[in-house]
Structures are given as C-alpha cells and as structure tokens.
Amino acid sequence: MFAPERIVIWAPWMVVFMPLFGFIVLAFLGGLAKKQGKQSGMMAIATGCVFISFVLALLTVRSLLGLPAGANGLHFAQPALPLNFIDVAGFAVPMSLLIDPLSATLMLVITGIGFLIHLYSIGYMSHDEEPVRYFSYLNLFTFFMLVLVTGGSLPLMFIGWEGVGLCSYLLIGFWFKKQSAADAGKKAFIVNRIGDAGLIIGMALAASSMGTLNLMEITTGVATMRREEFGVFGPLTLIAIALFIGACGKSAQIPLHVWLPDAMEGPTPVSALIHAATMVTAGVYMVARLGALYQLSETAMWIVAAVGGVTAFVAATIAIVQNDIKKVLAYSTVSQLGYMFLACGMGAFSVGVFHLVTHAFFKALMFLGSGSVIHGLSGEQDMRQMGGLRTRMPWTFWTFTMGWLAIIGTPFFSGFFSKDEILIAAFDRNSFLFGLALLTAGLTAFYMSRLYFMTFTGEYRGNLEKPHGAHRSHDAPAGQGDAHGDHKTDDHGHRGPGHSGIHESPAVMLIPLFILAIGSVFAGYIHIPQFVEPAIRVREALSHPAWMPFLATGVAFLGLLVAYLMYAGAWRELPGKIAARNPGLKDLLDAKWGFDDAYDSFVRNGVNGVVDTSERVLWKKVDAGWIDGAVNGLGRFAVELSLGGKILQNGLVRGSALSILAGAVALLTAILWAHR
Amino acid sequence: MPNLDTLYTSTLGGFQAAHDGFVQVALAVSAFLFVIGAVGVFIRRNVITVMMCIELMLNAVNLAFIAFSRAHGTIDGQILVFFVFTVAAAEAAVGLAIVIALQRNREDLDVDSFNLLKG
Numbered sequence: 026m027f028a029p030e031r032i033v034i035w036a037p038w039m040v041v042f043m044p045l046f047g048f049i050v051l052a053f054l055g056g057l058a059k060k061q062g063k064q065s066g067m068m069a070i071a072t073g074c075v076f077i078s079f080v081l082a083l084l085t086v087r088s089l090l091g092l093p094a095g096a097n098g099l100h101f102a103q104p105a106l107p108l109n110f111i112d113v114a115g116f117a118v119p120m121s122l123l124i125d126p127l128s129a130t131l132m133l134v135i136t137g138i139g140f141l142i143h144l145y146s147i148g149y150m151s152h153d154e155e156p157v158r159y160f161s162y163l164n165l166f167t168f169f170m171l172v173l174v175t176g177g178s179l180p181l182m183f184i185g186w187e188g189v190g191l192c193s194y195l196l197i198g199f200w201f202k203k204q205s206a207a208d209a210g211k212k213a214f215i216v217n218r219i220g221d222a223g224l225i226i227g228m229a230l231a232a233s234s235m236g237t238l239n240l241m242e243i244t245t246g247v248a249t250m251r252r253e254e255f256g257v258f259g260p261l262t263l264i265a266i267a268l269f270i271g272a273c274g275k276s277a278q279i280p281l282h283v284w285l286p287d288a289m290e291g292p293t294p295v296s297a298l299i300h301a302a303t304m305v306t307a308g309v310y311m312v313a314r315l316g317a318l319y320q321l322s323e324t325a326m327w328i329v330a331a332v333g334g335v336t337a338f339v340a341a342t343i344a345i346v347q348n349d350i351k352k353v354l355a356y357s358t359v360s361q362l363g364y365m366f367l368a369c370g371m372g373a374f375s376v377g378v379f380h381l382v383t384h385a386f387f388k389a390l391m392f393l394g395s396g397s398v399i400h401g402l403s404g405e406q407d408m409r410q411m412g413g414l415r416t417r418m419p420w421t422f423w424t425f426t427m428g429w430l431a432i433i434g435t436p437f438f439s440g441f442f443s444k445d446e447i448l449i450a451a452f453d454r455n456s457f458l459f460g461l462a463l464l465t466a467g468l469t470a471f472y473m474s475r476l477y478f479m480t481f482t483g484e485y486r487g488n489l490e491k492p493h494g495a496h497r498s499h500d501a502p503a504g505q506g507d508a509h510g511d512h513k514t515d516d517h518g519h520r521g522p523g524h525s526g527i528h529e530s531p532a533v534m535l536i537p538l539f540i541l542a543i544g545s546v547f548a549g550y551i552h553i554p555q556f557v558e559p560a561i562r563v564r565e566a567l568s569h570p571a572w573m574p575f576l577a578t579g580v581a582f583l584g585l586l587v588a589y590l591m592y593a594g595a596w597r598e599l600p601g602k603i604a605a606r607n608p609g610l611k612d613l614l615d616a617k618w619g620f621d622d623a624y625d626s627f628v629r630n631g632v633n634g635v636v637d638t639s640e641r642v643l644w645k646k647v648d649a650g651w652i653d654g655a656v657n658g659l660g661r662f663a664v665e666l667s668l669g670g671k672i673l674q675n676g677l678v679r680g681s682a683l684s685i686l687a688g689a690v691a692l693l694t695a696i697l698w699a700h701r
Numbered sequence: 702m703p704n705l706d707t708l709y710t711s712t713l714g715g716f717q718a719a720h721d722g723f724v725q726v727a728l729a730v731s732a733f734l735f736v737i738g739a740v741g742v743f744i745r746r747n748v749i750t751v752m753m754c755i756e757l758m759l760n761a762v763n764l765a766f767i768a769f770s771r772a773h774g775t776i777d778g779q780i781l782v783f784f785v786f787t788v789a790a791a792e793a794a795v796g797l798a799i800v801i802a803l804q805r806n807r808e809d810l811d812v813d814s815f816n817l818l819k820g
Contacts, residue, residue: 674819675816676817677816678813678815678816
C-alpha cells in the first residue's frame with residue numbers, strides 16, 4: 026500500500042475527495058452546529074480536510090517522482106475507477122485521473138494555497154452570520170477544482186470546470202441580500218456559460234475527429250497529425266479555438282472578461298482563492314495541458330497570443346484609474362492572466378504555467394493583504410479613504426510589500442523570473458506583442474505602486490476614528506451589519522475607549538500572509554518550467570538575451586518611480602492635470618474601454634430595451650417569436666391532431682370491440698397475404 | 702368450404718399436415734363457434750350475454766388449440782388451453798363482479814349505456 030506505485034493509485038482520489046467529504050459534513054451538520062453555537066468546529070473540519078488533502082498531495086508528488094519515468098522522462102499515473110463515464114458504440118471515457126508533473130503542480134497550488142485561505146477565512150469570516158455555509162462552498166470549490174486539474178479526460182475536466190463555476194457563482198453572491206452581489210453572481214455565471222458552450226463544442230469536435238477524449242491519448246495522438254498553417258481551419262484549429270473560447274470565459278480574457286471585476290462583490294478570501302489563484306487559471310491550465318494540440322495550429326496560437334497580449338494591456342490601463350482596492354487587484358489579475366495566455370500563444374506553455382504558480386502566490390497574498398486592510402478598516406475599500414497604514418498595520422504592510430515587489434518584477438522575487446521568461450518568449454516570436462508586454466510590465470509596476478502608496482504611505486485620509494465596537498461588518502451589506510454591531514466578544518482583544526478603529530488583523534489571518542509572502546519571494550527558484558515540460562510535450566528553445574532582465578527591471582522601476590512621484594512624491598497634482606487635459610482618455614478608461622456599455626446596448630437593450638419595442642429584437646423576435654413560436658406551434662399541432670382522433674373514441678364498448686376485431690382481421694389478412 | 706388443409710399447410714409450412722378428418726372437422730366447428738361468439742358480442746346488448754359470447758369465443762380457440770395439438774403430435778396446444786381456462790376463469794370472476802356492481806348502482810345492464818370512457 027505504501028509503495029510509490031500503489032500510493033499514486035489511491036492517494037490522488039483521497040486528495041480529490043477529502044474536500045468533498047468536508048463539504049458533506051458541513052452541509053449536513055451545519056444547521057445543527059449553528060443551533061448549538063459550534064460553528065468554529067465546523068470551520069476547523071473544513072480547514073482540516075483541505076490540509077489533509079495538501080499532505081496527501083505532497084505524498085502523491087513524492088511517490089510520482091519515485092516511479093520509473095516513461096517516454097521523454099515523464100512520470101505519470103492514471104488511477105482509474107473500474108467504471109466508464111461514457112461507454113457507447115466503442116467510444117469510452119473511463120473514470121480516470123491523470124497525475125503528472127503538470128497536474129501535480131496545480132494540485133499542490135490548489136490544496137496549499139487553498140488551505141492557507143481557509144485558515145485566513147476563519148479570522149475573516151468570524152463576524153459573519155453564516156460561516157458554515159461559506160466554508161461548505163469553499164470546500165466544494167476545492168473539490169471541483171481538484172477534479173478539474175486531475176481529471177484524465179475532457180468530460181471529467183468539464184465536470185470540475187462547471188463545478189467551480191457553480192461555486193464561484195455561489196460565493197460571489199454569498200451576501201445575496203445585497204442586490205449588487207446577487208447581480209454580480211448572475212453576471213459571472215451567464216458570461217461563463219458563453220465560454221462553456223465553446224468548451225462543449227470543442228469536446229464534441231475532438232471526440233468526432235480524434236475518437237478519444239482522454240487527455241493522455243489526445244496529447245500523444247496529435248504528434249502524428251499534420252501541422253495546420255496560418256489561415257487553415259482544419260479540425261485541430263477548430264478544436265483549439267472552440268476550447269479557447271471556454272478558456273476565455275473562465276480565465277476572464279477579452280471580450281469575456283467583464284465578470285471578473287464584478288466578482289469582487291464576494292468575500293475577499295474568495296477573491297484570493299477563486300478569482301486570483303485557482304479557478305481563473307483553469308483556462309491557462311487547459312491550454313497548457315493541450316499544448317501539444319495547440320502548437321500544431323498556427324491560427325489558434327496566434328489568436329491565443331493576441332487575445333492574451335491585448336487583454337494584458339487593456340486590463341492594465343483600466344487598473345490605473347480604479348479607486349477600489351479590490352478592483353485594482355481584479356484588473357491586475359485579468360492582466361496577468363493575459364500574460365499567461367501570451368506565453369502560451371508564443372509556444373512557451375510551461376512558462377505560462379510558471380507564471381500561473383508565482384502569480385497564485387503573490388496575487389493571493391495581495392488579495393488577502395487587501396482583505397486584512399478592509400477588515401482593519403471595518404469594510405472600507407476605497408483607496409482614497411486609506412493611507413498611512415504602514416504604521417497602523419505593520420504585519421500586513423510588510424507581507425503586502427513582498428507581494429508588490431514580486432508582481433512588479435523586482436529582481437530575485439518570484440514574479441521577476443516568470444515575467445522575464447514570458448518577455449523572452451514574446452521577444453523571440455513577435456516584436457509587436459513583445460512591445461505590448463513590455464508596456465504592460467511598466468503599467469503593472471505603475472498601478473500596483475499606486476495602490477501601494479495610496480494605501481500604506483502618507484497620511485491616513487479616512488474618518489474612521491471611532492471605537493472598534495461600533496464597526497459594521499467588513500464588506501458585508503449594511504443590512505447584515507446590525508447583527509455584528511453589538512457582538513459581545515471581540516476576538517481582536519484591543520478594543521478600548523478612544524482606541525482608533527483601525528486595527529491589525531488577528532494571527533490566524535497573519536500566518537497565511539507570512540507563508541504566502543515567503544512563497545512570493547522564493548517560488549521563482551523552483552524550476553517549474555523544466556518540471557512540467559515533459560507533461561506538456563512541447564519543447565521550447567528560448568534564446569536568453571542577457572539584456573532582457575535589465576530592460577524588464579528598468580521598465581518596472583520606471584513605472585514604480587512615476588507612481589511614487591505622482592502618489593507619494595512631488596508630482597501629486599499630475600494625475601488630475603492629465604485627466605483634465607485628456608477627457609477622451611479619461612472617459613475611455615473610466616468606462617473600462619466600453620465593454621460593459623457595449624454588452625448593455627447589444628444584449629440588454631436587445632433583450633428588454635426601454636426605448637421602443639422595435640429594439641427588443643432578441644426578446645420579441647428571436648425568443649418570443651421564433652423559439653417560443655416553434656415550441657407552442659408543436660403543442661398546437663398535437664392538440665389539433667388529437668381533436669380529430671378523439672372522434673374515434675366514443676366510449677361505446679361494442680364500438681371498441683369492433684375496432685379490435687377489425688384490427689385482428691386486418692392483421693390476419695396481412696399475414697396470410699404475405700404467406701400466400 | 703375453403704380448403705382448410707391447404708390453408709393450414711401453407712400457414713405453418715414445413716410441418717407434416719395431418720390428413721386426419723378430425724382436425725378439419727374440429728377446426729370447422731371452432732370457426733363456427735368463434736363466429737357465433739363474435740356476432741353475439743356485437744348484436745347483443747346485455748352485459749351478461751356479451752360475456753357468455755366471449756366465453757364462447759375463448760372456447761372456440763381452445764378447440765382450435767386442441768386440434769392443432771393433435772395434428773402436430775405435441776402437447777403445447779393442450780398446455781395453452783389450461784392457460785386460457787385460467788384466464789377465462791379470472792375474467793369471468795372479475796366480469797361478473799363488475800356486472801353485480803353495475804346492477805346495484807345503475808340497475809341497468811345495457812352495454813351502450815356505459816360510455817363514459819371516451820376522449
């Protein structure tokens with residue numbers, strides 16, 4: 026049982042199912058625990074399950090590396106249950122996982138960072154009314170995310186894909202009494218449906234043209250297929266594009282990125298776990314997983330790179346003008362995901378995964394840090410109401426500093442290594458996208474420094490000098506605040522008369538920050554590209570121009586310097602002046618490049634236009650006219666038909682008997698006639 | 702009278718037809734009884750009479766089974782007859798119970814007056 030080849034059979038299933046076990050326990054015992062006031066026990070169970078999952082994931086990875094390597098030095102295992110998910114006409118999809126360096130890396134990220142965020146949530150959700158519901162969703166999410174990355178076939182991956190979408194919806198709308206939270210949840214769900222349609226089409230195309238949906242068979246099978254030149258729309262290109270539409274929805278790439286900034290309505294640890302570290306990277310994972318397929322289609326690769334590069338740039342420009350601390354981080358996430366797709370589109374799939382991992386550390390750290398700030402400021406999210414938190418929240422400040430240095434690409438921090446490799450990959454293939462990526466790196470340094478200086482340096486600009494006891498729940502709707510306003514046990518232990526309302530977070534929230542800060546600094550030293558490369562089966566030969574790190578660092582520090590001067594130094598008037606001189610630019614950025622407005626006018630006014638009836642094309646014509654018309658028409662046809670048939674059934678017994686006899690005679694005649 | 706022997710041979714082809722007068726006579730009687738039963742079902746209105754006619758049809762079939770059983774020299778047909786008996790007995794029990802219920806509730810046994818089951 027404890028030989029490596031045995032462990033990789035049972036441990037992955039345990040890794041996957043531990044969080045589901047936690048979810049089931051919480052779902053069934055949550056109500057009871059709430060009645061008896063034992064909710065903290067439930068939180069401990071939820072967190073413990075993910076921790077056990079993490080330990081088992083470590084065990085799995087150790088055993089995996091103890092296995093004899095297969096072709097190309099790839100260690101892999103496919104633990105399968107003895108039943109098929111689909112088994113029709115010689116086409117079978119077995120219930121199997123695929124454990125290789127790629128899924129092992131993601132398993133560790135999901136369970137490791139997931140555990141830290143569960144731990145953090147214990148502190149963050151301590152004032153909430155329904156922590157058990159929150160933790161049960163979080164556990165369910167972890168389960169589905171693990172299914173997504175370990176699933177050995179596209180349908181199994183799809184189950185996880187839809188499951189995490191569901192949990193994302195539930196958690197964005199966790200405070201569903203607040204209208205904007207409920208709306209944001211629906212928006213995320215609906216936008217993701219568009220992408221998921223692409224994923225289903227891609228799976229159907231893959232099944233029909235390759236005859237298998239097993240990931241291992243697809244990636245090895247395509248090796249014999251012919252490369253499709255640019256502009257050729259062969260089967261591989263169509264599969265790759267359809268699947269990439271799914272990735273765009275899940276990973277918030279233009280034009281399906283609009284849901285992610287709104288998703289910040291959810292609790293902040295959710296933003297860290299789902300909308301920064303794990304779920305939104307599912308698209309990158311899928312493209313990297315099928316890298317062998319993607320690289321055979323030049324068209325698809327070009328689309329992936331272009332969408333990634335443009336998204337990275339556009340999201341970075343929007344992040345500059347946001348004042349909500351979480352919105353800045355959200356657009357930053359969209360931008361960094363664009364970076365990952367840019368790397369994938371350049372053929373550097375393993376570099377994309379590398380950036381995925383380092384980004385998971387520093388972005389989760391910064392989201393949790395911002396959550397700590399929001400918690401300390403009793404729900405304030407506007408950076409204009411912050412400032413000077415360096416001395417008030419020293420631990421949050423120092424850990425956040427690590428994340429900030431990592432994302433802007435400071436030498437020897439994790440983000441430096443992964444971003445550098447992406448820039449090199451872009452430089453090797455396409456100079457325009459390289460320029461865009463370099464510009465984005467500068468913008469990233471600028472807006473992250475702006476956030477950093479506005480939040481932590483200077484003077485405190487808010488008006489939160491009331492005693493802590495009167496605070497309303499952090500980012501919970503005001504309506505729920507009543508329940509928290511008078512809570513008797515303040516676990517922060519430093520409430521006192523006249524004490525500032527600003528307070529450092531409890532240890533249970535700071536410990537995850539420390540660990541993630543360590544990860545943000547050192548994750549770049551793990552050789553993730555080399556580790557996952559055999560699993561992706563794409564060999565990247567990158568040049569290593571010696572000047573690249575200097576150029577990247579220079580651009581980053583330029584962005585940092587400008588932000589420092591504009592938000593903490595001598596040029597404080599400059600942002601206002603630029604906005605006043607360029608109203609067009611300001612409007613464009615304030616309107617977030619008009620994506621939401623475009624959807625509004627195209628979809629919402631099309632659906633329920635307020636101006637006049639002729640605009641409601643989608644509703645009046647397409648839905649009510651054609652679709653409903655076709656369905657109702659079928660119903661009416663059946664009614665008309667049965668009105669005619671009804672005459673035959675008059676209720677007379679002898680009439681029925683006569684028709685039975687007539688039928689029997691007719692049958693007999695037919696048989697005798699046939700055998701005459 | 703139609704050539705039943707030919708009919709039988711061609712319908713169940715392959716079997717050795719029995720040139721035994723009994724089979725032909727028995728089948729003729731069976732057909733005769735069946736027609737009487739069927740006609741009775743359609744022209745009589747009293748429920749009890751209709752049921753008796755149905756019994757007559759069932760027994761006509763039984764007779765045909767016996768005749769064919771003899772012609773083939775197997776007992777399959779005879780076994781089936783027992784099944785028909787059983788079904789007929791059950792049908793009679795249920796049917797007569799319904800007849801009694803109808804008589805008690807409606808005081809009427811005309812089949813044409815029970816026509817509620819319609820579209």
